[in-house]
Amino acid sequence: MSPVSSNAFKVVSRSLKEALPDILVAPMLMIANTDTRWYWDLTPNIFRVCPMRMVSSDMARIHGVNERLAIDNYLELIRFYRQIIVHAQQDL
Numbered sequence: 018m019s020p021v022s023s024n025a026f027k028v029v030s031r032s033l034k035e036a037l038p039d040i041l042v043a044p045m046l047m048i049a050n051t052d053t054r055w056y057w058d059l060t061p062n063i064f065r066v067c068p069m070r071m072v073s074s075d076m077a078r079i080h081g082v083n084e085r086l087a088i089d090n091y092l093e094l095i096r097f098y099r100q101i102i103v104h105a106q107q108d109l
Contacts, residue, residue, distance in 0.1 A: 019044075025062035028104045036097035037068055068097055 030042045053063045070090045078084045
């Protein structure tokens, strides 16, 4: 588990709120290991974040035929990743 009291989580949370002001930020359990296993020994702050907006019909396309997201959501993702880079260099 990664500490939500850490500066790293504050950077993620702040960046999310700035890029997508109408969302709530809350930690959750992620059971997929993805590539994080390579970082366990480097930091206790491993946060898996990809703020995609989806409707129920999008769920059937994840990792499948015709996988896509809306252009507006793509622009939000770019804003989020830009913010996280800016805040990480300022706050960590």
